[in-house]
Amino acid sequence: MPQLVLFAIDICAVVLLVFGLYFPRHRRRDLVVAYLGVNIGVLAVASALSTSNVGAGLGLGMALFGVLSIIRLRSTELDQHEVAYYFSALALGLLGALSTSSAWLNGGLMALILLTMFLGDHRRLFRHYRHQILVLDSAITDHVVLIAHLEQLLNGRVHTATIQRIDLVNETTIVDVRYALTARGPATASGSPARSGAHR
Structure with missing residues (x-):
């Protein structure tokens, strides 16, 4: 050739x-x-x-x-x-x-x-899996409570949740979450404790 x-x-x-x-x-x-x-x-x-x-x-x-x-x-x-x-x-x-x-x-x-x-890189490959960095408006130090709270918030099953920062003065928690959706998408209820997040 x-x-x-x-x-x-x-x-x-x-x-x-x-x-x-x-x-x-x-x-x-x-x-x-x-x-x-x-x-x-x-x-x-x-x-x-x-x-x-x-x-x-x-x-x-x-x-x-x-x-x-x-x-x-x-x-x-x-x-x-x-x-x-x-x-x-x-x-x-x-x-x-x-x-x-x-x-x-x-x-x-x-x-x-x-x-x-x-x-x-196909969209259908592991399409239910998500990665987010969330800022919660409460300081959660108990890992079990944190997992339960995240699963309810994200409407999915949390596989890993790594706390990056806990601010006891301002009552915030920054957590890196990897999870799989159990429904069509995350729940968006009023009063959600997630103020911001970076979706990947």
Whole structure:
């Protein structure tokens, strides 16, 4: 398979990854350009190194280190699925640039990456499981009472509840909760003790 064909397959794969999988599911416009830039950047660097006298391993290692540093040192927090899309875009770029004894293998691996992201990030996979950080307007120090209170509040079964902070002066509790819904959605009764939360 000619190198230009691999380039074309990579471009099609990253377009499908970004505009067919990521953006319709998560709607973060700022990461669209990030994924496209990482993919094309790695594709260009890896292609140039593969045809130069510079040690391809050293140069490629430095390029990957730079990309991973950018991901790690971002000022805004990335969710784990967004990091997975970063690595997928990076891997697609590498596979599109590096020649192997069987170039069809690269195309097959690209398809495997897309299939993995399609299935792993599918909305129906573990769709009842949720993660929230809640701020309760009462200081609850008893773990059993806290679990019962959270299950009633969230209308679900709590699997883990990690207390991050208890403020006895202002009567608040900050708790990290991972739970599974037992109905269509969380209960929203009046007087709910959850003042704020970050849903993931």
